[in-house]
Amino acid sequence: MYIRTLMNRNDIKEIKELFSTPKNIVIVPHKNPDGDAIGACLAMYHYLNDKGHNAIVVAPNDYPDFLKWLPGSKDVYKFDMQNRQAKSALDKSSIVFLLDFNSLQRVGDDMMSTLEDFIGTFIMIDHHQQPDNVAKYLYSDISICSTCQMIYHFLEKLEDVKAITPEIATCLYTGIMTDTGSFRFPSTTSTTHKIIADLIDKGANNAKIHNNVYDTNSYGSLQLLGRALSNLIVVDKLKTAYITLTQSDLDEFNYQKGDTEGIVNYALSLEGIIFAVIFIEDVEQQIVKVSFRSKGSFSVNKFAREHFDGGGHDNAAGGKSKISLDATVSKFLHLLSSYKKELLNSYEE
Ligand code: 5GP
Ligand code: MN
Numbered sequence: 001m002y003i004r005t006l007m008n009r010n011d012i013k014e015i016k017e018l019f020s021t022p023k024n025i026v027i028v029p030h031k032n033p034d035g036d037a038i039g040a041c042l043a044m045y046h047y048l049n050d051k052g053h054n055a056i057v058v059a060p061n062d063y064p065d066f067l068k069w070l071p072g073s074k075d076v077y078k079f080d081m082q083n084r085q086a087k088s089a090l091d092k093s094s095i096v097f098l099l100d101f102n103s104l105q106r107v108g109d110d111m112m113s114t115l116e117d118f119i120g121t122f123i124m125i126d127h128h129q130q131p132d133n134v135a136k137y138l139y140s141d142i143s144i145c146s147t148c149q150m151i152y153h154f155l156e157k158l159e160d161v162k163a164i165t166p167e168i169a170t171c172l173y174t175g176i177m178t179d180t181g182s183f184r185f186p187s188t189t190s191t192t193h194k195i196i197a198d199l200i201d202k203g204a205n206n207a208k209i210h211n212n213v214y215d216t217n218s219y220g221s222l223q224l225l226g227r228a229l230s231n232l233i234v235v236d237k238l239k240t241a242y243i244t245l246t247q248s249d250l251d252e253f254n255y256q257k258g259d260t261e262g263i264v265n266y267a268l269s270l271e272g273i274i275f276a277v278i279f280i281e282d283v284e285q286q287i288v289k290v291s292f293r294s295k296g297s298f299s300v301n302k303f304a305r306e307h308f309d310g311g312g313h314d315n316a317a318g319g320k321s322k323i324s325l326d327a328t329v330s331k332f333l334h335l336l337s338s339y340k341k342e343l344l345n346s347y348e349e
Contacts, residue, residue: 003133005140012157015137018095018121019158024054026093028115030101031060031108034261035213037100038063039175040125040147042072043168044097047155050163056089060107064258069212070174071167079111087114094120100147102131102140102311125150128312129301142313145187148175152195166203173204178213181265185315224253228263228278234270238336238343241267242277246325250280264291274298274347277332281325288321288328296347298339307335 007015027044029037041057048055057076067073077086090096096118098104104112124135127147131140144150152172155161164172176196180188183196200206227249234241243263253259260280267276274295279288290308292300293316300317304310310319321328336343 003131003138005131005138007137007139007154007157011137015123016158019048019051019053022052022054023095024089024093025056025095025097026089027055027057027097027099028107028111029057029059029099030106031111032257033059033063033067033100035067035178036146036148036175038067038070038073038076039171039173039178040099040151041076041097042070043148043151043171043175044099045072045075046165046167046171047160047163050165056093058086058089058111060111062257064261065256066213066216066258067174070171072171079107079114090114090118093118096120096122098122098124098126098135099151100126100128102126102128104132104134125154129314130311143187145185145189145192146176146179148172148179149192149195152199161198164199164202169199169202169204170209173199173206174209174213177209182210182214218254218256218259220253221256221259224249224255224259225263225266227253228260229266232267234273235333235336236272238275238340239273239346240275240277240336240343241270241273242279242329242332243267244279244325244329245281247281247283264293268293268295275300275343279321279325279328279332286322288323288325290319290321290328292317292319294346298342298346303339307331 025048027041029041045055045057059076059078061080062078077089079086104115107115122135123137124131125139125147127142127144127150129142131138139150139154141150173196176192228243228245232241232243264276264278275298276293278291281288292304294300299314301312301314304312304317304319308319308321310317312318
């Protein structure tokens with residue numbers, strides 16, 4: 001079925017009408033929200049409250065400490081920990097924003113069933129592939145580097161970029177920075193840089209944001225990185241490198257949420273490597289969380305969807321496995337050889 005992915009003039013007119021009187025609004029990111037998801041939600045949170053609405057961010061669960069300094073972070077409800085307040089906010093709301101995800105499954109089973117019962121208006125803004133048809137208003141563009149950049153474009157469509165405060169600018173800058181790997185991935189365009197320049201003009205303190213996100217490691221998280229790097233295995237012949245972390249590796253270095261974020265990129269930074277993977281054992285959830293990164297035409301979104309119950313973007317995706325860590329790696333290695341041609345042809349210098 002065809003679904004319209006870009007908001008047209010009539011959609012914008014209707015959304016402006018919706019916003020013309022104060023509303024109760026809930027804003028939702030995906031489970032295990034990252035900088036882009038939380039940045040987009042908090043930017044929208046400030047924008048809507050500044051406009052006189054009563055907006056609340058309800059995240060499915062917690063997010064890393066290196067995002068907790070973001071303005072408004074302390075007001076975020078976590079659906080798993082503050083279930084009563086979160087459900088009550090959803091009950092009262094007539095509009096729910098779904099930001100940085102393409103399918104209700106991405107909020108996790110518990111929250112998904114609550115959202116499925118929601119009878120108001122969904123507005124989805126997202127840059128992942130193949131969005132589900134759940135929202136009355138959908139703004140989906142897989143060519144844009146981040147949902148935060150899309151929020152900026154959404155405000156352009158509402159002719160309200162002037163409403164961007166230093167708080168909103170800070171949230172949007174953070175999401176664009178984290179989802180572009182600090183402005184280095186191919187999805188970073190001149191438009192991205194123009195928006196970033198405008199966000200700095202509007203009060204985003206770029207040096208402070210980089211420091212808050214990247215230079216707040218704990219001793220344990222650096223030691224865990226050391227362990228991950230020493231567990232790195234290179235499959236030269238298939239231009240692939242992968243890392244494993246067992247639950248006991250995590251426990252040994254007092255793992256905190258967010259400590260493994262970005263580690264997979266070290267595997268991708270090896271010269272000649274175009275496919276990088278990290279497998280992280282999670283004994284409590286009885287899964288192995290897998291993150292995939294690639295360079296060039298080898299689609300990790302497709303690989304994750306087909307084999308690891310996941311998805312994402314062409315060059316960055318995630319998934320999970322319900323078998324043991326060793327069995328997951330064996331399955332992966334077995335699959336890998338069948339992708340030889342795609343891997344070797346992915347990235348022409
Ligand atoms: P990460 O590997 O950093 O967790 O995620 C990389 C990208 O893949 C992100 O855009 C994220 O939203 C997406 N992603 C991560 N895990 C999953 C998953 O289990 N399912 C789907 N559909 N996407 C995922
Ligand atoms: Mn994103």
